[in-house]
Amino acid sequence: MAKARAPTSSAGRVLAVMAVVLCMMLRSVEAATYIVGDATGWSNAVNGASFYSTWASSKTFQVDDVLVFNFISGKHDVSVVSKSDFTSCNTSSAITFHTTPPVNFTLTTTGALYFTCTHDSHCSQGQKLSVMVGTASGPPGTSTPSNSGTDFVYASCRFMFTSMAIYFITMW
Numbered sequence: 001m002a003k004a005r006a007p008t009s010s011a012g013r014v015l016a017v018m019a020v021v022l023c024m025m026l027r028s029v030e031a032a033t034y035i036v037g038d039a040t041g042w043s044n045a046v047n048g049a050s051f052y053s054t055w056a057s058s059k060t061f062q063v064d065d066v067l068v069f070n071f072i073s074g075k076h077d078v079s080v081v082s083k084s085d086f087t088s089c090n091t092s093s094a095i096t097f098h099t100t101p102p103v104n105f106t107l108t109t110t111g112a113l114y115f116t117c118t119h120d121s122h123c124s125q126g127q128k129l130s131v132m133v134g135t136a137s138g139p140p141g142t143s144t145p146s147n148s149g150t151d152f153v154y155a156s157c158r159f160m161f162t163s164m165a166i167y168f169i170t171m172w
């Protein structure tokens, strides 16, 4: 019985290492990339401000996710503004300002972020986007069924690590 255990144990170690590597790979690809407006891109031709809020409402944004703003150079820009400037479409006091498409904006902090275009009246025509950035463990106080795929991966990894911990405690 003791003899039969040794090969099982080393095979278990190999499997465990593979599981750790797999989980690390999954973690490294966890950050998502979102094309703002999908095929529409970043545009003022969106029939009102609800277009980008509708687009954002179906998504759960997390730190390290990337927003990609696709637009024609010189026709639009991406301006990060305060909440009040977002609401009033005041485009003259940008926090950060990006003009070269595609603008890849990495979400580095949790909380609300506000984007507008400063061209003409594009903001009031609907070219404005607000996102709420949560943490990887989920934004506080909200349940996000759309993220259940990612949650399943985390749950699987947690289960694997727990199983391995129990395995090593009993076998090693």
Ligand SMILES: [Cu+2]
Pocket: 043, 044, 075, 076, 077, 117, 118, 119, 122, 127
């Ligand atoms: Cu614009």
